[in-house]
Amino acid sequence: MEFALFGNPNTGKTSLFNILTDSYAYVGNWSGVTVEKKVGDLSNNKGQLIDLPGIYTINPLSKDEAVATEYLMNGSFEGIINIVDASQLLRNLQLTIQLLEFGAPMIVGLNMIDVAKSKGIRIDQEKLEERLGVPIIPIIARTGKGCDRLLDNLSVHQLKTSSIKIDYGPEIEKLIEEIMRLLPSYSKISRRWLAIQLIDANFVVRNKLNEIMDLSLVDYLIKDCEKKIQQRYGEKSIRQFLFKRRQQFIQSILADCVTKQSVNKKSYTEIIDAIVTNSVFGVITFLGLMFLIFKLTFDWLGSPLSDFLDGLISGPISGGMEIILEALHVTPFIQSLILEGIIGGVGGVLVFVPQIFILFFFISLLEDSGYMSRIAVIMDRILELVGLNGKAFIPLIIGFGCNVPGIMAARTIEHPKERLLTILLTPMMSCSARLTVYSLFVSVFFEQHKALIVLSLYVLGIVVAILLAKIFSLFIKTEESIFVIELPPYRVPQVRTLLRSTWDKGKGFVKKAGTFILGGTVVIWLLSYVGPAGTNVEADESFLALFSQWIAPLFAPLGFGTWQAAASLFTGFLAKEIVVSSMNVIYFVPDGESLQHIVSGVFTPLSAYSFMVFILLYVPCLATVATIKKETDSKKWMLFSIIYGLMVAYTISFIIYQGGRLLGIGQ
Amino acid sequence: MKLTEGQLGETYRIQNLSNLHEIVQKRLLDLGVIEGVEISCIHKMPFGGPYILEVCGQQISLRKKDVECIEVEEA
Structure with missing residues (x-):
């Protein structure tokens, strides 16, 4: 049921x-x-x-x-x-x-x-x-x-159908009857309800009925009646008239059933809002909170947990598996597949599960507490300048967790053009999958300034999004934009709800690791294991290397023109986490060494930063691209999001790497 | 007078909403905000940012240009 x-x-x-x-x-x-x-x-x-x-x-x-x-x-x-x-x-x-x-x-x-x-x-x-x-x-x-x-009480015989019937006044009642006579009699939906909704100009109901009947007479009747209502009652519209009729009915019920004593106590919402939506402290509080969340996610809580998990996977789990495989006399091919392909690749991604869950926890906290809508108010002025709406900030923040729900959240934006802009810009938000790449590189090159460097990438994403919004809005003309938002009272989030929504958001990541990333990694591993000369070839002579060497020179001006980087970027289109697992496989991390160690020999701090920027901005992952297509209902915008991403990423990485070289930083 | 000309924290009565964008009017109607209802501004964001209004026992936020379109009188 x-x-x-x-x-x-x-x-x-x-x-x-x-x-x-x-x-x-x-x-x-x-x-x-x-x-x-x-x-x-x-x-x-x-x-x-x-x-x-x-x-x-x-x-x-x-x-x-x-x-x-x-x-x-x-x-x-x-x-x-x-x-x-x-x-x-x-x-x-x-x-x-x-x-x-x-x-x-x-x-x-x-x-x-x-x-x-x-x-x-x-x-x-x-x-x-x-x-x-x-x-x-x-x-x-x-x-x-x-x-x-x-x-x-939730069983069909206990639920009741009400016989409630509101009197909308003689004019409307007559209109309802006239429309009901025109409606098809076989409808399973109450005809009175359909008539009322048609009068209320409900476009969903209208579109549905329009498929099966001609509504021109209905429209005429409604227009005619609206004139009468305006003349007789001085009402602005028929919709407002219906609303008032219902409200009168509700008021008569409430007069019977509800008593209200005035309570003169400042609610804690008012007290919190005095600071949080204060014209000066509002923005400061917001930035402070964001910084705190990043610190907790990447430094204070996330890193130790990730390190612990990393130790577990590369130590006991990997070692134990090796002993088991040895004991079972498994062929070297399978051994290599399991140890280097699966444990190396998928394990390398699973290490970041704690950080991702912590980030999702905080996003859920912002949503549940009622602060999210205040953020929309605080950010509206800035976003309005670039042709967006304060409400666009919510999809963008959710996009930090994962771009896919972020793009879906853009549905709350009433205005179609603003919604399209928001959808196109959400992929610039650095999602948690990209975090895996940053985490790897900052732990090698920016040990002292982990949170700061990661934050700089997030900020870069936002700045690029804002600049692009300005540019796009010149072409996608936004008409007058709409901003009406309800600010719910603050609520102390319930642990149960928080944990559940964190899990709902985060489980996709774990699932992806078990399916998509596992599959992708195995393919990569296979491509790097076999080459023209046969199986178990040197990595440099594998099919993967041969193929990637074609593209690699393109990335040389950005500081990472190696076939390994090209190969991992290519696979990153499937899911950005695969970049890390690909690297684990491609670099063929030997026993007792870590990917970190190898990476430090191949990249410089500058090229590492340029690489991270490229990862941040280039093509959205496959799932995001598919969502963009569904949400915009257009292949054109999907292709656009891929192409502009690549162009922006290439340009900015180029500027950063070449600029850095000229200034002599980070080599 | 315009609601923006009023004092923060003071309560006024809405006289006219018909200058607002149609979608804004409709959403306000959903929230129960119609002519005759009492309204007050409780916060405003800097640099011409949105206003936070209290109306019908709830808080809503509108842009300054929309708040300017709300005509009110002393309650």
Whole structure:
């Protein structure tokens, strides 16, 4: 059985989803669009729960929101869970009413009753239940209080279909009836609901009906009625009129069920915001926090953990495996495959798992605490100058973890042109996969200034993105851009939610290591193991070397014109981590030596930096390219992202290497 | 008067929103922000950056040029 979770943004939908479900059954894509479709198994094994994007109303503005409307119309769910913020009932019930009008069996989770209480709001739950006509369960999703009861009530015979019917006034009611007569009678969706949504100018509903019928008469009727409404009630639009009618209805319910005492206490959100969104300290706090996160990820926490893991893999695990293989008398070919190919290659990437998880943990923390939307406000002025929107900063920050969800997060941007720009720029954000390359090189060449050098690469990515935004926006003309963002109250993140979203983001990396990177490494290893002369050839005479020698001279002006560097860059297109595992394989790291040692002989600090810059900016990885294609729905933009990346990377690395040589730095 | 001409922290009543971009108007409607509702500016970002407004018991942020389009009167 399938249930759908609807609710306003920032009402604790994700917390509730995490509590009601044990695990994600799967995370897939909605058909046709790439918004993540999260499906979880209910923890009482009674069915599955679908997590939908947060919406204020069934009538969407952005593509992200349209997904929820489309699911409501086309999905195969048996019931709806509507999560409602008890401290914001007037606004939240607008959506509830529209869902009730839709007529599916429903249950309401009245969330944040603790917050409502602290604001002096008391809700008579039984009366509210009576008025809405569906069961209402008070919950605190963050702590899980009441969620068991919600789960117990989640079976089809307990969910109720409400008989609620709002009177929209004589003009609109007449219009609804006229439209209902025009609508096809076989529709499984309530015709009254369809009519109301058409009047509300819901484009998803309109497009769907437009496929099966001619809407010109409907449009005419609505236009005509709008004029009457404007004349008679002095209302600006029919949409506002509908909204007010619903609001009157909600107010009459609330007058019955809710009492409010004014509480004169400064909330901690106000206190934090006094600093965090202060015109001076806001930016300083933001930069300070970013620096702290980098320090923790790369220096204080991440490095020791990575070193420990590295010691484990190159020491006991690799050694133990060698003994086992010797004892089993395995052929040298297989031995080499396992030790150099698999353990060397994949192990070299797994070493960075701690750093990646720490980074994802902090990104989740920023998301869950409510600080992320403040970042959008703080950064909006700067981004506006380059034709972007403060909201673009959120995809960009998520892009630091992984470009793929970053590009998907751009869906929250209402404006299509700004969204396209954001999608094209997100690959400039240094994702955690690229971190593996930096970690390798900084530990060799920049031991003293690890965090600083890595931070400089991240900043370079941002600066390049901003400059490119300015250039692109000259060609991709943005019309007037839109910036409206809700700032939710701060919340102390729940450990459970944090750990789960960290794991959800990070597990892709581990999975990739086991599949993609493993496969890629084995191929590389094979290409470096065989050559025209047969198997087990000297690395220089392998097919890989022969092939890469063709491209290598191209990179000479950038300081790394070796066939090894060319080969690893080439394979890095599959996934950037493969650069490191390729190097492990290609350089044929002998026993007792580390890749670090070898690299220090081949690169200089300058060429190493130039190489890192190239890795930062060149072609996005395969998964990112595929996402760009899906999200922009255009091969042209996909190719564009590959080509401009290469050009920018080549130019900047060239400037850095040649400039550095002229100045005599880092040779 | 324009909301930008008011004092930070003071509460005003919205008189007219129709000069705003249509999408902004629609999103504000979703948030319950319509004519007649009380509104106050609580922070503003430097260098002509966005404003943080408190309205209908929630905080929202709008750009300065949009806040300028909100006509208000003393509450």
